[in-house]
Amino acid sequence: MRRHRLYRIFEPASVAVVGASPRQGSVGYQVLHNLQAAGFKGAIFPVNRRHSDILGLTCFASVTDIGQAVDLVVMAIPAERIPGVMHQCVEARVGGVVVISAGFGEVGPLGRQLQDEIVELARAANIPLVGPNCLGVMRPRLGLNATFAHSEVRHGPVALVSQSGAFCTALLDAAWSGGRGFSAVASLGATADVDFGQVLDYLSLDAHTRSILLYIEGVNDARAFLSGLRAAARLKPVVVIKPGRFQAGRRAAVTHTGGHRGSDQVFNAALERAGAVRVNTVNELLAAANTLASGVRVTGDRLAILTNGGGPGVMAADRAAELEVPLAQLSDSSIEALGEILPPHWSLSDPVDLLGDAGPERYQRALEIVLADRNVDGVVVLLTPQGMTEPEACAEAVIAAARGKRKPVLACWMGQNQVREGRWKLQREGIPHFNSPEAAVNGFGYLAAYYRNQQKLLQAPPPLAAHRAPRVQQARDIIRAALGDERRHLDNLEARAVVAAFDIPVSACTNVTDPEEARRAAETLGLPVVLKINSPDISHKSDVGGVRLNVREADSVPAAYREIRAAVADRAPDARVHGVTVESMELRPHAREVVVAIERDPVFGPVIRFGPGGLAEDILTDTAVAIPPLSVFLCEELIQRSPAQRQLVAHRYLPAVDREALVELLMRASELACELPEIQRLILNPVLVDENGVLAVDAWLAVSPVRSEAGPFDHLAIHPYPPGMTSALTSRDGRQFLVRPIRPEDAAMERRFVDGLSSESRYFRFMYGMGDITPAMLARFTQIDYDREMALVVVENDDSEAAAIKAVARYVANPGGESCEFALAVADDMQRQGIGSELMRRLMEMARQRGFREMEGDVLAQNSKMLKLCRGLGFTLRRDPDDAEIMQVSRPLQSPAAAPVV
CATH class of the missing domain: 3.40.50.261 (Succinyl-CoA synthetase domains)
Structure with a gap:
């Protein structure tokens, strides 16, 4: 693996301080003083055109005047001067920038414009930028203290990442008093460029960090945040403290960092899904870190x-x-x-x-x-x-x-x-x-x-069942037709059709538009029946008098119809009414009523809610929540956490409900949330659940259009297991294999595969003499984030006890998302069978479709077989200027790498 994008921020060989000052009490003075006092062994360059030297160091007028490579530039100057200095950093090709200065997005539109300008410059030059409005970064082991904090810091096994500089300083002081130390400290401020996800990605592979503390006020990019958090939490404990558990605190946090408002309950669910632990106080934060570390x-x-x-x-x-x-x-x-x-x-x-x-x-x-x-x-x-x-x-x-x-x-x-x-x-x-x-x-x-x-x-839910795909397309057509009519809500029949397309049991109904038609429908269905208003604008039908239950006589149906229409006209006169639905009255004496819903959180996107159903004014306030995609394990856990759990067990004359059917319904709701990005809110209430199964007896659905350029799962915070990527592969000797993305449950097979590689094959794949594969490495290989990486496995006898992996090809996105790095390993007994080259073609095509412009990798110069394979696939080879034993290979991906996978 190549060095991480943030390597020169956390492990610089040289640091320039723009705004360095001899005036004690100034930020520029404190940063320069801290670098010297901490014992930084690299070169330190003060930058200030008004001075020739500061604190015994030669001072330079600009970054470009330094005349040698600068890994890290720390800026402590007024905000309006920073774009000019950023141009100098681009010209000097610096490794990274920390902007301590405030006066950007937190002060209004002009500050936001200034912030956008410096971020655009940094990203165009691939220069990671920390801040603005931050404390800085520390690496105590290296004597790096590029902050204006006054606290001393010991080296220790815990990393601290915080949006708040004030929180950082307080925690550093408390840690020093308690004898604790840190492996790294990063105050991210506005997270305008470098965000939690990137820093977590770096720390996840840092050998000197055993656990990670996060102070978070707001999340701007949920996908990147959870991607980095999940990568880190797979390998080491991550403990999170987040203010804003209540409305007043959330308002203050949004004002401070510009983060988005979102549900604290959903934030909790996201952390749990990512494998992190949340605490509520500073003492709990330190205690949790020490316990887990x-x-x-x-x-x-x-x-x-x-x-x-x-x-x-x-x-x-x-x-x-x-x-x-x-x-x-x-x-x-x-x-x-x-x-x-x-x-x-x-x-x-x-x-x-x-x-x-x-x-x-x-x-x-x-x-x-x-x-x-x-x-x-x-x-x-x-x-x-x-x-x-x-x-x-x-x-x-x-x-x-x-x-x-x-x-x-x-x-x-x-x-x-x-x-x-x-x-x-x-x-x-x-x-x-x-x-x-x-x-x-x-x-x-x-x-x-x-x-x-x-x-x-560990949960990686299975892809959408193949037999359901045609009906899912029908559901999409219903939603798109409504959007084409400029409607944001579906009526009762349309909502039920969408739900039924995903194999969710839902009661059938007939829409009628006059009293006598209602009578005929009731007689056809069989009495007793239920009548409900059919309006896309009314989510809680009972609240407006729009429901009549248990109508037992045919002669009573017309009167019930008229009563519903009159009540709705009186209580919801502006609602569009498509008619009244007639459906069978479900007589299930042991049924409990629950609600299953999909909602759109402003930060983390779709969430699944589950709880007690009924006629409450806001039925979703007493629900448990989970982030899709869901697995059976996650559905069971969602039910267990819900207040509805105590209703579902056997009690007196009531038998326990069919839990498998309820789990299946939640799984289908998860698929619905994943496959239909147009859904803004879906409410299934009530859902009847008893010992014989489940039945949704009402559905309400709100939708909105999606961006034309959006990918199929861009609306999700967690990328699901990729659908439609299973294919056949035939080796040169005629053996048949299956190619598919790797799954967490492949861990045992992956271990056997790596253990079975010869020492030479291991060395060529990992570039060092590796012993037994560790649990952390196994988790890293099999529990992947499908948004940022892909691992294709060639499996023999899949879904049997004799299943075995014969080859693995994977790519991992490089920071910035423009390119990806690949790796390939083929079992020794499968070499010279065309497996490696064919697998790479399929991987390259997937990377191209994912939007990567280039694929690159490092190959040992003595690995002649791999270099020959790369040449045959159109890669360009050049020797690594820093390591003669490494060949750097790269290939553009703008054109298809192979014929479409079938």
Whole structure:
């Protein structure tokens, strides 16, 4: 892999400070002083035309006057002067720019125009620009402190990325006081060019970063943000703090950063789907980072609590209940073993009360027993310094019991002076320590949340079923016809037809326009029937008197028709009315009513909502939300989180509902959201669900046109598994294979494929002598973001136990989106079969269709087979000027690379 686009921002060999000043208290002075004080080993160039030297360094009049390569330029000058300096940076071909100055988008239209100008200059020259209106960047390991912060910063395993410079300075000060350090610090300010997604992408591969903290006020590009976040969270923990959980805070955040307004509930759903963990306070942020950076992990959320005081144990249990972290149900054998070492009047359950006279031996033996219990996923150990307590010795006992165990142990030694040495011992051994029982349970909660969200991150929903494609086109035609008539709402029949096209069970209905026609329709359907107003402008029909239920007599139908028309004319006189629908009255005595909806969030696009249905004024306020595309796992999790969950289980005379049918409906709603970008809002309410299945008895649909140049999934925050990309491939010896995009569940096959490569093939593919493939690498290879990369696999015997990958070709988008980098590996027993060249042709065609203008890659000069393949595919070869052992290959993609894949 080539160096990341942000490499010269975070690892520069030289830094120029434009606006450097000898005047103490100025921003230019502080940035220059910080670079020197932090011990930066590279070249430092002050730029100020009024001075010949500053702080003992030769000063230059402009960036172009420096006369040698500059990796990073930091600007601390008035906003109106920055476009001129940007032209100098373009001319000097600098590696990156940090604009500390304010006075841009946050001050109004003129500032926004100025900001757009400098961003356009930077992007045209492929110069990454951080800011404007930011604190700067730090890399403590390299002595790089290109900020105007006054705090000292240690090197540590945690990276900090923040939109707020003020938040950065406060956290840096708190971290220094607490003995914590950072691998990198980036204050992004307005995120006009370099945004969270790019920085996360860089940090995900940074060997010195073990976990990442984010302070976010607003997200401008949801696709890029989630793409970078998911890439990072696959490999290391990401903890997020975001103000604006309530309306007043959201308004302030929008004013501060210019970010878009959006639902906080949807933001939570996006973070969970990306595998990140959210916290609400600074203390929680630091605690979560330290807990996750310690390397301890869980494979479940069942918590055991050990304590020598009943009160702290109860406090911990209460906090666990608040977090919905279940206390472990200790096994009979564990309770029996604990009974042998504890006094007779111990608690006999979790929390395990060791009692006030507990000494080191009791702590160690009890912890060993609890850790061995299969019903326990993690343990919080509490200690209060009572009369017979030995805090330091008890800490050593806990360390001994936890050593070598896979389950996490978290500790809380309550107090100050008496427990200080014990705390230090625990911390030195890597056991996360907290100052209160609640904080310790929070720590385990972060681990449990990280585990749960990582499960969501693994989900790659299947593509649209092939048999549904023709009906989906019919749904598109219905929507486009409505838009062609300049309508933004579909009527009842049209909405039901769109829903039915995706195999969502929906009750049939007949539209009528006079009372006698209504009678005939009712007699044809069979009584009893339901009558509803058919208007594209009315989403809640009952609110305007537009529904009559359980009409049992044919003679009553005309009167019901007239009542509906009169009520609607009175309560919604401006609504367009297409008639009244007549449908069968569904008599399902065990049915529960739920709502399934699609909404459009202003930041993250389509979301799926699920909750209790009925006649509430705003039925969607009490719903759980998820980001499509959904899988079975994600649908189950959405149901579980919803307030409707408690209605769906067996209760008294009601049997449990058909959960599989409900999951299937949510899966189809997800497909609807993915395949039809015109949908602005769809409400299925009520949906009847019982032991026999599901049935939507009403549908309301609002649509809007999409941009003509938009791609099929551009409206989604997460790109779904690509449809229509499965094809056949025949090798030269006549063997048949399947070619398709890689899926997360291919991890075992991918491991066998890499393990089966010869040492030479591994070296040629990865350019270093690689040992066993690590879990992180496996995740990186198989859990891909289909928006920014593609991996095509050649599979033999797909969907069988004997399935095996025989070749993999992948591309990854380079920053900027104009080009992509490729890699190819073919099993040793499949070489010289034409597999590699054919797979590359298909990959190149996909990259071309995706909009990339060029494909490039690095090939070892001694890899003659690969170089020959590249020449045959039209790549241009040139030796890397910085490394004679590397050949750089590239090929334009404007013209088709091969015949269309069939």
